[in-house]
Amino acid sequence: MASVPRRLTYQGIPIWRHVQIIQWTTQIVSGILVVVLVVWFFGNIANAVQDRNIPHGFGFLDREYQTPIGHHFLPYDPSDTFLHAFLVAITNTLFVSIIGVILATILGIFVGVARMSNNWIVSKTALVYVEFFRNVPLLVQLFFWFYIVLALPQVREGYVILNGLFINNAGISIPMSVPSSAAAAGIWIVLALGSVLAGVAAHRWLSWREIQTGSSSYPLVGGTAVAVVIGAVCWLAVGGGFGEAPLVISAPAPEGAFGRIAGGFTLPGGLIALLIGLVIYTSSFIAEIVRAGIQSVGRGQTEAGRALGLPWSGVLRNVTFPQALRVIVPPLISQFLNLTKNSSLAGAIGYSDLTNVAKTMTQTAPAVSIFILIMAAYLAMSLTYSLIGNLYNRRLRV
Amino acid sequence: MSTNVSAEQRIALPPPRLERGVLGWLHANLFSSKFNSGLTVIGGALVILVLWFGLKWIFFDADWEVITVLGGKLAIGPYNTDAACPGNDCVWRPQAGLLLVTILMGMGWGMAGGGLAKRLALATAIIAAAFAMLPYSLDKMGWDVRLMLAANLPAVGLGWLIPKYTPLRTTRWMAVTGVVVFVAVILLLRGIEGVPGLKPVSVIYWGGMMLNLLLAVGGIAVSLPIGIALALGRRSNLPVVKLLCIVFIEVFRGMPLITLLFMSQVLVPLAFPENFPLNSLMRAAIVITLFSSAYMAENVRGGLQSLHPGQAEGARALGLASWQATLFISLPQAIRNVIPAIVGQFIALFKDTSLVYIIGMLDIVEFGRAFIQGNPEYLPDAKELFVFLALVFWIFCYTMSYVSRRIEHNMGVGRR
Numbered sequence: 001m002a003s004v005p006r007r008l009t010y011q012g013i014p015i016w017r018h019v020q021i022i023q024w025t026t027q028i029v030s031g032i033l034v035v036v037l038v039v040w041f042f043g044n045i046a047n048a049v050q051d052r053n054i055p056h057g058f059g060f061l062d063r064e065y066q067t068p069i070g071h072h073f074l075p076y077d078p079s080d081t082f083l084h085a086f087l088v089a090i091t092n093t094l095f096v097s098i099i100g101v102i103l104a105t106i107l108g109i110f111v112g113v114a115r116m117s118n119n120w121i122v123s124k125t126a127l128v129y130v131e132f133f134r135n136v137p138l139l140v141q142l143f144f145w146f147y148i149v150l151a152l153p154q155v156r157e158g159y160v161i162l163n164g165l166f167i168n169n170a171g172i173s174i175p176m177s178v179p180s181s182a183a184a185a186g187i188w189i190v191l192a193l194g195s196v197l198a199g200v201a202a203h204r205w206l207s208w209r210e211i212q213t214g215s216s217s218y219p220l221v222g223g224t225a226v227a228v229v230i231g232a233v234c235w236l237a238v239g240g241g242f243g244e245a246p247l248v249i250s251a252p253a254p255e256g257a258f259g260r261i262a263g264g265f266t267l268p269g270g271l272i273a274l275l276i277g278l279v280i281y282t283s284s285f286i287a288e289i290v291r292a293g294i295q296s297v298g299r300g301q302t303e304a305g306r307a308l309g310l311p312w313s314g315v316l317r318n319v320t321f322p323q324a325l326r327v328i329v330p331p332l333i334s335q336f337l338n339l340t341k342n343s344s345l346a347g348a349i350g351y352s353d354l355t356n357v358a359k360t361m362t363q364t365a366p367a368v369s370i371f372i373l374i375m376a377a378y379l380a381m382s383l384t385y386s387l388i389g390n391l392y393n394r395r396l397r398v
Numbered sequence: 399m400s401t402n403v404s405a406e407q408r409i410a411l412p413p414p415r416l417e418r419g420v421l422g423w424l425h426a427n428l429f430s431s432k433f434n435s436g437l438t439v440i441g442g443a444l445v446i447l448v449l450w451f452g453l454k455w456i457f458f459d460a461d462w463e464v465i466t467v468l469g470g471k472l473a474i475g476p477y478n479t480d481a482a483c484p485g486n487d488c489v490w491r492p493q494a495g496l497l498l499v500t501i502l503m504g505m506g507w508g509m510a511g512g513g514l515a516k517r518l519a520l521a522t523a524i525i526a527a528a529f530a531m532l533p534y535s536l537d538k539m540g541w542d543v544r545l546m547l548a549a550n551l552p553a554v555g556l557g558w559l560i561p562k563y564t565p566l567r568t569t570r571w572m573a574v575t576g577v578v579v580f581v582a583v584i585l586l587l588r589g590i591e592g593v594p595g596l597k598p599v600s601v602i603y604w605g606g607m608m609l610n611l612l613l614a615v616g617g618i619a620v621s622l623p624i625g626i627a628l629a630l631g632r633r634s635n636l637p638v639v640k641l642l643c644i645v646f647i648e649v650f651r652g653m654p655l656i657t658l659l660f661m662s663q664v665l666v667p668l669a670f671p672e673n674f675p676l677n678s679l680m681r682a683a684i685v686i687t688l689f690s691s692a693y694m695a696e697n698v699r700g701g702l703q704s705l706h707p708g709q710a711e712g713a714r715a716l717g718l719a720s721w722q723a724t725l726f727i728s729l730p731q732a733i734r735n736v737i738p739a740i741v742g743q744f745i746a747l748f749k750d751t752s753l754v755y756i757i758g759m760l761d762i763v764e765f766g767r768a769f770i771q772g773n774p775e776y777l778p779d780a781k782e783l784f785v786f787l788a789l790v791f792w793i794f795c796y797t798m799s800y801v802s803r804r805i806e807h808n809m810g811v812g813r814r
Binding site: 024027030033034041042044045047048049054117118119120121122125131132135136137138140143144147148150151167280318324341342343344345348349355358359362365368371374375378379382 | 436442445636639642651654655657668669671746750756770781787789791792799
């Protein structure tokens with residue numbers, strides 16, 4: 001019987017090499033360090049607040065803001081509360097974010113596809129576009145566009161196109177439909193949404209029929225026709241045409257001694273420069289994402305599509321792009337977030353976005369509370385975009 | 399049966415004329431189909447139009463005077479003004495800093511023995527020396543300023559000689575020298591109380607491209623290690639560490655840098671006791687670095703996720719400790735896989751240094767903008783100024799992405 005030598009038996013691991021002890025110590029130490037740091041910071045802030053008599057808390061939200069906001073989409077008056085001013089600022093940022101995201105996506109896809117073109121001129125032009133605009137700080141681009149807009153003629157000598165489009169250094173004014181009364185407009189908008197839904201349903205049914213029977217059913221034409229016809233009927237039903245129309249066109253027109261543009265919808269100069277800069281800057285990143293996505297689809301897919309007799313545009317739209325989307329969507333969402341966050345540069349060119357308004361607010365309100373509010377607002381926007389993106393991405397999964 | 403073919407006939411025919419030479423290239427790349435030809439005509443016309451008006455504007459219509467008026471101030475900002483440096487005799491300090499940097503780059507060249515390091519070092523020295531040759535009417539620099547700019551050429555030579563004749567020729571020594579040079583440049587710019595010729599210059603007067611480059615170099619050097627640590631923390635299986643890293647990354651990624659910078663001015667002074675030695679430049683540098691490291695962490699995490707788990711398992715099976723497996727097996731491969739993303743983040747960081755305007759620092763962009771605002775007679779020239787600034791930034795950023803592509807190529811990414 002061979003006995004086990006004594007020195008080979010288990011004698012326990014020394015504490016300093018025991019994995020679990022090391023792990024727990026690391027965790028506890030790092031946790032305590034962070035807690036101590038946070039407590040120290042907040043203690044200092046609390047002391048500073050007490051010693052220097054700095055206002056704190058969220059009570060300020062009900063006070064009057066008493067500061068004008070340069071441009072606002074929601075009705076706003078300096079006698080409104082901080083809370084309302086905050087909402088106005090969030091709306092301003094959201095407007096830039098949504099319009100910018102839509103335009104940048106369209107432009108980015110366009111440039112990305114152009115980058116993949118087998119036409120030398122087109123692909124090289126797209127390459128120059130991408131390499132130039134993504135390697136120049138957004139701030140420089142914004143200032144460039146801003147000073148271009150500023151260099152437009154004064155309001156009185158501005159360009160007028162077809163008596164409806166006014167371009168001058170105050171901004172661009174276009175005609176806009178405005179509700180004649182809230183009730184009529186509300187009913188009309190609900191009905192209009194209904195007719196659009198009907199059109200979408202018709203489109204889906206016609207596409208389904210086309211796939212089932214194999215004969216052309218023109219889903220796009222049919223769907224649009226259904227939406228337009230139902231929409232027109234609804235318009236007549238709520239009183240358009242004979243009674244009072246629910247929406248009336250408000251055309252911009254010069255007014256008063258200085259020829260200020262009144263009526264219509266005016267995009268102020270700062271906002272135009274901001275949108276142009278953001279859209280071009282972001283589209284150069286989106287173009288690269290789109291290109292990488294398209295390249296990730298195997299060549300065989302394109303070749304098979306061509307072999308089936310689809311034209312290049314058909315291959316791109318129906319074969320390559322739907323597959324590329326799976327690769328494109330996650331980084332695309334992060335570009336949307338970047339665009340939203342980059343819109344905080346608006347302050348540099350005189351547009352009142354969330355950060356800019358918050359910056360002004362800190363002069364009369366507690367900075368800590370403002371910081372928490374901005375953080376929450378940006379976090380909410382990020383989460384919304386991520387949520388939409390993730391839902392869409394889940395649909396794309398096979 | 400095959401027909402008999404004579405020797406002459408068997409000689410391969412050349413490809414059709416449409417498939418070779420210039421004509422072949424044109425056919426393949428510009429006129430392969432009707433649609434393609436149409437694109438070529440329209441695209442070509444647009445390109446020619448843009449080039450025509452662009453070049454006409456650059457050479458005839460644009461008034462570049464504003465650049466020459468600003469001149470060297472674009473490089474150093476208000477560093478040599480009366481307020482910053484009474485006597486206006488501080489201009490040699492940023493220049494000496496530049497000389498130290500070119501010596502360092504020369505050392506890099508001498509160590510690498512050519513290639514990319516050589517091209518970068520020579521380009522820097524030649525461009526710097528070229529500024530010394532500007533005609534007097536363009537930028538009214540004194541002979542001393544010119545001499546120190548021209549000295550960049552011998553400086554690169556000196557740097558090249560150092561690895562040949564001293565033991566400073568390993569990567570480790572290069573890293574140490576790099577840190578030493580960075581600290582030396584900071585000290586040179588900051589000044590030392592009581593030393594003649596080095597009177598202190600407050601950081602609020604640091605500006606121009608110098609400021610952008612300092613923030614970028616410091617930020618890049620520090621944010622990569624922090625980012626790697628955060629990425630490892632986020633992937634660790636210790637819940638507390640993981641949670642802390644996630645919170646840190648998501649908070650910094652969830653907010654615009656400009657908001658963070660602004661808050662660093664308002665909030666951070668409250669969070670530290672009064673008289674805590676933390677000036678506005680330091681705060682800005684810390685915020686930019688932390689912001690960048692949050693993004694860096696996500697890039698590195700992407701690289702770590704792209705690795706096959708077999709790599710780490712293999713390393714552990716060979717008897718490496720887990721920290722050794724991470725440090726020597728996983729990380730090098732992970733980082734190699736995401737070089738483009740990391741360099742993209744470096745570029746983003748460099749571009750983001752222009753945001754320090756929000757805390758009142760006069761970097762190159764803000765200095766130019768403030769000049770335009772203060773001198774309305776130059777308002778029509780704002781376009782020229784910003785086109786010039788765009789070009790300057792573009793050169794730096796494009797160089798970075800070029801270097802990254804070369805490094806990637808040299809490391810053989812995608813080829814093994």
